[in-house]
Amino acid sequence: MGRIDELLASALAEGRDCIGQIALRTRSEGGYRLTHRDDVGRDDLRVSQTPESAREIATYDDAGVYRPLKTAPNLRHGWALHLPDLAAVRAALEYFYPAALALWLAERDGRLQPTAMRETLGRQTGMYRVTGLLTDPQAEALVGELCAQTRCLRAMRWTKTPGGERIASLPATKFDPEHDPAGAGARVMPLLCAEMCNLVVAEARPVVKAAQAAAAAAASPAPAAAG
Amino acid sequence: MASLQRKPGTGLLLVGHGSTQNPDSSPPTHVHADEIRRRGLFDEVACCFWKEEPSMREARHVFEAREVYVVPNFISEGYFTQTVIPRELELSGPRSTRADGTIWKYCEPAGNHSSMTDLLLRRAREIAPELPEEEISLLIVGHGTGLNDNSAVAAKAQAARIAERSRYAEVISCYMEEPPLVANWDELTTAPNVVVVPFFIADGLHSYQDIPVLLGMESEPTAAASQRAVFRHEPRRLRGRNLYYASAIGTEPGFADVILDLVAAFDDKHGTH
Numbered sequence: 001m002g003r004i005d006e007l008l009a010s011a012l013a014e015g016r017d018c019i020g021q022i023a024l025r026t027r028s029e030g031g032y033r034l035t036h037r038d039d040v041g042r043d044d045l046r047v048s049q050t051p052e053s054a055r056e057i058a059t060y061d062d063a064g065v066y067r068p069l070k071t072a073p074n075l076r077h078g079w080a081l082h083l084p085d086l087a088a089v090r091a092a093l094e095y096f097y098p099a100a101l102a103l104w105l106a107e108r109d110g111r112l113q114p115t116a117m118r119e120t121l122g123r124q125t126g127m128y129r130v131t132g133l134l135t136d137p138q139a140e141a142l143v144g145e146l147c148a149q150t151r152c153l154r155a156m157r158w159t160k161t162p163g164g165e166r167i168a169s170l171p172a173t174k175f176d177p178e179h180d181p182a183g184a185g186a187r188v189m190p191l192l193c194a195e196m197c198n199l200v201v202a203e204a205r206p207v208v209k210a211a212q213a214a215a216a217a218a219a220s221p222a223p224a225a226a227g
Numbered sequence: 228m229a230s231l232q233r234k235p236g237t238g239l240l241l242v243g244h245g246s247t248q249n250p251d252s253s254p255p256t257h258v259h260a261d262e263i264r265r266r267g268l269f270d271e272v273a274c275c276f277w278k279e280e281p282s283m284r285e286a287r288h289v290f291e292a293r294e295v296y297v298v299p300n301f302i303s304e305g306y307f308t309q310t311v312i313p314r315e316l317e318l319s320g321p322r323s324t325r326a327d328g329t330i331w332k333y334c335e336p337a338g339n340h341s342s343m344t345d346l347l348l349r350r351a352r353e354i355a356p357e358l359p360e361e362e363i364s365l366l367i368v369g370h371g372t373g374l375n376d377n378s379a380v381a382a383k384a385q386a387a388r389i390a391e392r393s394r395y396a397e398v399i400s401c402y403m404e405e406p407p408l409v410a411n412w413d414e415l416t417t418a419p420n421v422v423v424v425p426f427f428i429a430d431g432l433h434s435y436q437d438i439p440v441l442l443g444m445e446s447e448p449t450a451a452a453s454q455r456a457v458f459r460h461e462p463r464r465l466r467g468r469n470l471y472y473a474s475a476i477g478t479e480p481g482f483a484d485v486i487l488d489l490v491a492a493f494d495d496k497h498g499t500h
């Protein structure tokens with residue numbers, strides 16, 4: 001058994017039976033049952049038996065719309081996964097919340113080393129190089145909106161500068177891996193954010209571009225109206 | 228094709244582009260990973276993406292293996308394989324040793340490899356199995372945009388190799404955004420039957436939505452591949468020819484073998500240690 005599987009086993013033994021929006025329960029027949037946390041008591045769920053089914057479940061929300069961010073709190077309802085062992089559970093979780101257990105293990109081992117926002121933006125190339133010009137106030141507004149717990153369930157581990165301050169526009173719970181991001185106070189396996197994701201980096205580009213355009217317009221005012 | 232021996236203590240990381248908009252971008256990468264996992268050649272097989280989770284940075288934590296082969300699931304050398312992937316995975320060359328002692332081996336992308344030629348040939352035959360090759364013009368369609376994108380070069384080289392190894396009336400590489408343009412497919416070809424194989428990794432926006440419009444099969448882009456019940460049925464009669472349109476070459480199940488061949492090619496070139 002690998003260390004990530006051991007982590008999963010010990011998490012369950014500790015009573016951490018939720019991860020993100022997913023509830024993980026043992027079945028009386030043996031094996032495990034994964035459902036949306038809202039669906040734990042339901043017996044009318046569409047049951048699948050393979051970890052790979054998680055891929056399709058995780059791809060679309062309840063309205064059938066593509067989910068570009070797996071840790072967004074819009075996991076589909078109405079399904080259950082019955083899996084024979086922890087290896088299968090781990091494989092399924094890999095599709096629901098990719099790399100989440102690996103990041104948690106790395107944090108427990110002290111290996112995680114989150115990347116500061118300035119480093120992430122500073123290493124971008126090509127069309128995203130311009131995001132290095134994002135100002136702190138712009139970052140506070142952007143991250144405060146896109147990373148809010150209503151948009152993403154991860155606990156943020158990165159700071160604005162190396163060893164520096166956290167994003168001030170987010171509540172303290174956003175930085176606490178023990179906080180249940182679903183707000184139900186359950187004991188959870190954390191979803192960690194070790195650096196600004198590409199979705200947010202991509203959204204930083206139009207913010208910088210718009211500010212540049214506004215600055216250029218202010219520098220060369222339109223000719224005064226005749227009269 | 229691939230006769231790779233089991234590699235105990237090693238992992239395989241497939242790096243795909245992924246998409247924040249198109250659900251059809253990443254599935255081929257996952258499906259090839261499933262197939263390779265099923266064969267039990269590596270202790271661990273994982274995927275990561277530029278535009279989806281896990282990110283390349285996150286994927287560095289996924290492996291417990293001491294050695295990881297990285298295969299870029301990209302058609303050709305270019306901006307992603309030469310700049311983005313090495314930067315995000317902190318690769319310093321074909322072989323990188325990290326501070327924790329793990330060794331990361333960076334394989335080449337599939338597009339230039341000889342097993343890709345086999346796969347393109349197989350795909351072309353599958354789509355029009357009943358027709359003699361002499362009555363078919365085969366078009367390999369690449370993306371082709373100038374700067375730092377060698378997909379056009381790779382498509383051209385593959386077309387030349389296929390021409391040598393088959394009896395197609397002609398084998399032509401053409402592109403979406405540079406001449407020879409796929410939009411002029413009927414002027415580029417002479418045979419009564421035209422088979423078009425998209426030289427792409429996934430049935431994403433280009434191969435599923437844009438190229439059919441350029442070919443004249445659709446008047447406007449259709450819904451994403453996954454939103455439609457069946458892949459289009461071939462052939463269709465268009466501009467006085469029989470037009471056969473394949474799915475992207477990267478969706479071919481045999482692509483898993485191409486990936487394994489890239490690992491074997493790495494070992495041949497750089498040794499196994």
Ligand code: SF4
Pocket residue numbers: 071146147151152153154155156193195196197198199200
């Ligand atoms: S940067 Fe992190 S917290 Fe913010 S949306 Fe992306 S993954 Fe979630």
